[in-house]
Amino acid sequence: MSNTINLREMQVNQTGIIKSVGATGELGRRIRDMGLVPNTAIRIVGRAPLKDPVALRLLDFTITLRNNEADFITVDPTGE
Amino acid sequence: MTATITAALAGNPNCGKTTLFNALTGARQHVGNYPGVTVEKRSGNVKTDTASMNVVDLPGTYSLTAYSPEELVARDFIVDERPQVVINVLDATSLERNLYLTIQFMELGAPMVLALNMMDAVKKQGKTIDVDKLSTLLGFPVVETVARTGLGKNALVQQAIAFARQKEKTWQPLHISYGPVLDPILNDMEEVIRESSFMDQRFPSRWIALKYLEEDEQVLKLGEASGAKGHQQLKTVADKAKEKCFTTLDVGPEAVIADFRYGHIASMMKQGVVKGDTTHQRIHLSDKIDRVVTDQFLGPIIMLATLYGIFYITFPIGEIPMGWVEAFFGWLTNAATAIIPESLLQSLVVDGIIGGVGGVMGFVPLIMVMFMAITILEDLGYMARMAYMMDRVLRMFGLHGASLMPFIISGGIPGGCAVPGVMAARTLRSPREKLATILTAPFMNCGAKVPVFLLLSAAFFPDNAARVMFVITIISWVVALLVAKLLRTTVIKGESTPFVMELPPYRIPTLKGVLIHTWERAWQYMKKAGTVILGISILIWAAMTFPGLPDESANTFQEQRTGVEATLAAGTTDQQRSALEKDLMAIDNAEAQAALKYSVAGRIGSAFEPVSKLAGFDWRTNIALLGGFAAKEVIISSLGTAYSMGDVDPEASEGLGARLANDPTWSRATAMSLMIFVLLYAPCFVTVAVIGRETSWKWAGFSVVFNTSLAFTLSVIVYQIM
Numbered sequence: 001m002s003n004t005i006n007l008r009e010m011q012v013n014q015t016g017i018i019k020s021v022g023a024t025g026e027l028g029r030r031i032r033d034m035g036l037v038p039n040t041a042i043r044i045v046g047r048a049p050l051k052d053p054v055a056l057r058l059l060d061f062t063i064t065l066r067n068n069e070a071d072f073i074t075v076d077p078t079g080e
Numbered sequence: 081m082t083a084t085i086t087a088a089l090a091g092n093p094n095c096g097k098t099t100l101f102n103a104l105t106g107a108r109q110h111v112g113n114y115p116g117v118t119v120e121k122r123s124g125n126v127k128t129d130t131a132s133m134n135v136v137d138l139p140g141t142y143s144l145t146a147y148s149p150e151e152l153v154a155r156d157f158i159v160d161e162r163p164q165v166v167i168n169v170l171d172a173t174s175l176e177r178n179l180y181l182t183i184q185f186m187e188l189g190a191p192m193v194l195a196l197n198m199m200d201a202v203k204k205q206g207k208t209i210d211v212d213k214l215s216t217l218l219g220f221p222v223v224e225t226v227a228r229t230g231l232g233k234n235a236l237v238q239q240a241i242a243f244a245r246q247k248e249k250t251w252q253p254l255h256i257s258y259g260p261v262l263d264p265i266l267n268d269m270e271e272v273i274r275e276s277s278f279m280d281q282r283f284p285s286r287w288i289a290l291k292y293l294e295e296d297e298q299v300l301k302l303g304e305a306s307g308a309k310g311h312q313q314l315k316t317v318a319d320k321a322k323e324k325c326f327t328t329l330d331v332g333p334e335a336v337i338a339d340f341r342y343g344h345i346a347s348m349m350k351q352g353v354v355k356g357d358t359t360h361q362r363i364h365l366s367d368k369i370d371r372v373v374t375d376q377f378l379g380p381i382i383m384l385a386t387l388y389g390i391f392y393i394t395f396p397i398g399e400i401p402m403g404w405v406e407a408f409f410g411w412l413t414n415a416a417t418a419i420i421p422e423s424l425l426q427s428l429v430v431d432g433i434i435g436g437v438g439g440v441m442g443f444v445p446l447i448m449v450m451f452m453a454i455t456i457l458e459d460l461g462y463m464a465r466m467a468y469m470m471d472r473v474l475r476m477f478g479l480h481g482a483s484l485m486p487f488i489i490s491g492g493i494p495g496g497c498a499v500p501g502v503m504a505a506r507t508l509r510s511p512r513e514k515l516a517t518i519l520t521a522p523f524m525n526c527g528a529k530v531p532v533f534l535l536l537s538a539a540f541f542p543d544n545a546a547r548v549m550f551v552i553t554i555i556s557w558v559v560a561l562l563v564a565k566l567l568r569t570t571v572i573k574g575e576s577t578p579f580v581m582e583l584p585p586y587r588i589p590t591l592k593g594v595l596i597h598t599w600e601r602a603w604q605y606m607k608k609a610g611t612v613i614l615g616i617s618i619l620i621w622a623a624m625t626f627p628g629l630p631d632e633s634a635n636t637f638q639e640q641r642t643g644v645e646a647t648l649a650a651g652t653t654d655q656q657r658s659a660l661e662k663d664l665m666a667i668d669n670a671e672a673q674a675a676l677k678y679s680v681a682g683r684i685g686s687a688f689e690p691v692s693k694l695a696g697f698d699w700r701t702n703i704a705l706l707g708g709f710a711a712k713e714v715i716i717s718s719l720g721t722a723y724s725m726g727d728v729d730p731e732a733s734e735g736l737g738a739r740l741a742n743d744p745t746w747s748r749a750t751a752m753s754l755m756i757f758v759l760l761y762a763p764c765f766v767t768v769a770v771i772g773r774e775t776s777w778k779w780a781g782f783s784v785v786f787n788t789s790l791a792f793t794l795s796v797i798v799y800q801i802m
Contacts, residue, residue: 024332026147027578032338033142034580035177045367049376050472053481055583057367060174062583064468066475069578 005077007054007070015043016075023072034063036073085133085244088157090185091169092178093140094461094584096197100169100227101137102592104237111600114153120506121153131241136163142177144184146298148509155298158190159282162251164244165191167236172196172209172224173585175354179345182218189253189284193240194222195232201585207356217348228590253284256344261328262293262336265321269293269314278310279303292318293333366585370465379469386462387488394449401445409438427625428618436617436710441606443497443766446527448602450489450500455597457485458507459589464581471579477561478568478576480513487517487560491524494553498522498767502774503601510577516564518771519783522763523560525553528712532758535716539737540751548755556759563790571782604773605766616765620710623681624703624718629674637671672721681706695757695795696750705757711764749802753795760791 004019018040023031035058036042045062046055052067089104091097101109105124114121122137138157139150146152158166166185170178175196185192194214202209215222221239225232257263269289273280279288279302291299292314303311318333325333372378413434420426457463463485471481483505484492490501501521508514525533537548568574628634641664648660676682677699685702692702700722707714720736723743740746762784763771772780 020331021335022331024334027580028332028334029143029145029147029338030578030580032335033145033180034582035180035342037335037339037342046370046374047376048374048469048472049379052472053468053579055370055374055468059176061177061585062366062370064579064581064583066471066579069580 003077004074007056007073007075008067010044010054010075010077012044012046013080014077015041015079016077017041019074019076021073023069027069027072031065031069031072035059035061036063041078042075083131085131085165085241086161086163087133087135087240087244088138088154088161088163088166088190089135089169090138090154090158090166090181091140091195091197092142092171092181094582095140095169095171095178096227097137097140097169099590099593100195100197100225100233101135102590102596103227103230103233104135107596109596109600111604114157119149119153126237128237128241133237133241135167136161142181144181144188145294146296149511150509152298155188158185158188163190165193165240165247167195167240168192169195169197169225169227172198172202173205175209176342176345176349179348180341183254183256183341183344186218186254187256187284187287187290189251189287191243191247191251192218192220193236193243194218194220195225195236196222197225197227199224199232200226200229205356207354210353210355213351214348214353217351217353251284253287255286256340258290258337258340261324262321262333262340265293265317265324266290269317272310272313272317276308276310276313278308278314279306289314290337293321294337295334364585366461366583369586370583373462374465374469379465383466383469386457387493390450390453390457390488394446394453398446398449401448402442405442405445406438409434409441412438424625428621431625432618432621433614436621437614443499444602444606446497447500447605448598450497451503451601452594452598454485454489454500454504455594456589459587459593461584461586463507464583467581468583475576475579477565478513478516478572479561479564480508480510480517480577480579482508483513483517483564486521487524487557490521491526491529492557494525494530494549495527496524497526497528498524498763499605499770500601501526502767502770505774512568512572512574513577515572515775515779516567518774519567519779519786520560520564522767522771522783522787523556523563523760525556525759526712528764529758532712532715533755535737536740536751536755539741540746540748552755552759555756559760559790559794605770616710620681620707620714623684624676624679624707626680627678629671629678633674633678634671637667637674640667673723676703676718676721694799695792696747696753696799697757698745701754705761708758709762709765711766712758715758747802749799752802753799756798757791757795760787760794762788762791 005016010016018036018038020038021028021031021036040058043057044054045057047053048055048064053064054067054070055062055064089097089101101122101124104126109122109124112121113119119139124135124137126133126135136157138154141148141151141154144151144155146155157163168182168185170182172178182192182194196209196211196214199209209224211222211224221243223232223236223239225236227233258266266286266289269292270285272278273285273288283291283299288299292303295318300315303314322333325331325336329336373382413430416429416434417426420429454463463482466484467481469481470484474481474483485507486501486505489496489504490498498521501524502518505514505517505521508517533549533552534545537545541548644660644663644667648657652660677686681703682699684706685699688702689697689699692698697705700719703722704715704718707718716736723736723739740751762768768780768784771783
């Protein structure tokens with residue numbers, strides 16, 4: 001087992017594979033609609049000037065979510 | 081005789097769907113609303129040699145859940161209207177995610193044609209897409225398009241028409257496997273649905289089963305309303321399935337369903353649909369731009385510069401055509417004055433109709449320029465970046481990052497206008513945040529309020545006029561944000577809508593799209609000016625005109641005038657002559673003042689005086705504020721009439737300012753209290769009309785009553801303390 005961390009804790013430019021998405025209801029649905037499902041590779045591309053929301057790059061596109069929404073997502077880091 | 085085919089255009093936001101729609105239908109578009117919701121419905125016609133196709137542009141969605149009105153509208157349209165073909169537009173550069181919506185349409189069984197859009201970008205990325213393979217895997221025609229250049233649009237239309245004819249009336253819902261846990265449950269549920277023929281006239285049975293597992297609000301409500309015993313049965317099964325999913329898979333059924341949908345897409349992709357560079361490490365141009373544009377320090381600076389830039393560009397540019405419109409209405413006024421003999425009818429046409437509608441139409445060029453700027457920023461992708469940067473701050477007040485733009489346009493930087501500001505809130509996809517934004521944006525320091533503040537601050541705070549203006553702007557922001565917070569914790573209470581948002585790649589807007597969009601908004605505004613505002617203008621004119629002065633007072637003024645004219649005719653020196661002419665004008669102005677006081681508006685103003693005195697307003701100010709409800713520009717001209725100054729040009733109101741400053745009933749406290757009131761009271765009628773259109777008349781009424789009460793309370797406090 002690798003050391004799974006919370007999406008909120010990831011640094012800019014860090015990459016990882018989504019391990020789990022714990023959100024339910026509307027938030028869960030919206031996160032999944034955007035392609036944030038387990039086994040998806042992501043890279044943190046940046047944070048807003050006040051450190052929140054966070055922008056992440058999936059395979060072919062960039063999405064943003066608030067830190068309290070990122071809390072529902074755990075990630076296996078794969079590198080810088 | 082060719083039958084018209086109905087086609088629904090569907091796809092993700094930012095996939096180029098609107099551009100494709102514009103390319104297909106050109107400017108022949110019909111814009112309306114879907115029944116019961118404020119979601120815009122566009123449709124247009126495409127004609128070929130053999131057929132005519134009515135294309136309905138569904139709102140852009142990522143999914144077909146029941147969470148947003150956009151998604152519900154899209155879903156209901158497919159289910160209830162049964163278009164002969166759905167044209168699903170996909171951003172081919174992110175094929176997998178775009179196919180997620182496609183799968184959901186397929187599960188509904190709609191006959192579909194895929195438009196693989198942005199193929200030029202795909203090629204630039206060094207990728208190729210095997211269109212034939214994708215078409216075989218999906219069982220639908222797939223057409224490559226580049227909406228910006230119109231490439232592939234004819235092929236798309238032909239394929240859609242051919243497919244619609246071939247597929248007529250046969251809907252084949254797609255069945256995909258949802259794994260060993262859910263598949264048997266789905267089969268059981270389908271049996272229940274078929275046996276009790278439960279809503280299966282409207283939806284495919286497996287789709288109903290899936291929606292019960294996903295706990296889809298709309299379907300559950302419909303099921304319950306149907307009263308069929310199948311509903312309880314299905315709910316029981318769904319609850320058990322939920323338990324089973326959590327115990328065996330550790331996630332809810334909705335997560336399992338999403339996983340398998342993506343899995344289904346991934347397995348198709350694995351068969352070599354996309355070839356070439358598919359690594360996501362490649363740094364895209366957009367990412368490079370974002371490094372600078374959303375940088376911690378540079379980001380906010382660039383944003384401020386952009387916002388200031390908009391104002392510094394739109395106002396000088398907007399003023400040129402605004403001058404033409406004003407000149408046109410000026411010409412119309414002169415023509416009407418010349419043609420119609422001096423009478424009540426002349427006054428009605430000139431002051432009521434031309435003056436009222438002209439005042440509103442004068443804004444059209446400004447609105448067009450402003451909307452052109454907004455459309456460009458939005459199509460460019462910068463709007464999403466601003467929302468991203470500002471979200472943390474605005475969220476504290478129950479708003480959304482995307483609330484920034486409506487605030488700014490409404491006058492967050494002094495000089496905006498709440499009409500396009502409220503309209504700009506359309507880009508907000510979160511209903512509660514959107515409502516709070518629309519209700520608070522009119523507090524901003526709009527261009528029509530500015531002259532009032534300039535007049536009063538110059539007259540009463542001559543040394544600190546600039547500082548007063550600054551304080552007023554700050555007050556507008558503070559009040560807007562605090563009221564937003566208040567509303568979001570009381571009448572618009574509720575969890576914040578998830579922010580999850582796409583940062584679309586930067587794209588150069590198309591001229592056609594910008595022009596169509598700008599024209600539409602301007603046209604909507606003009607239609608309003610021609611109907612509701614015309615009525616209100618006449619009403620306000622009537623209130624300020626009737627009843628006319630009784631004969632005896634009118635005669636008194638007439639006698640005075642005759643007296644002066646007689647002296648004038650007797651022949652005098654130039655000096656005496658000009659003094660006498662001034663006297664004449666003073667008599668006219670005094671008569672206008674007396675007439676105004678005698679009119680309905682004057683009586684209302686006087687009736688309110690005992691209450692408004694608390695805030696320092698006498699009947700004259702009350703009339704001006706009443707007129708300001710039609711348009712805030714009217715405030716200064718009404719004050720001018722009420723203080724018998726004749727016609728006061730808002731651009732050059734020094735005379736009125738001096739008159740007020742020397743008036744014993746006016747003090748700094750009165751001026752400050754009036755400024756606060758003008759800043760915050762009921763939005764002008766045009767804005768109210770737009771609020772009504774964008775939300776409901778209930779909220780429009782709320783904004784009138786609430787804002788006025790708030791403004792009055794604060795004014796009284798300021799007046800009593802100062």
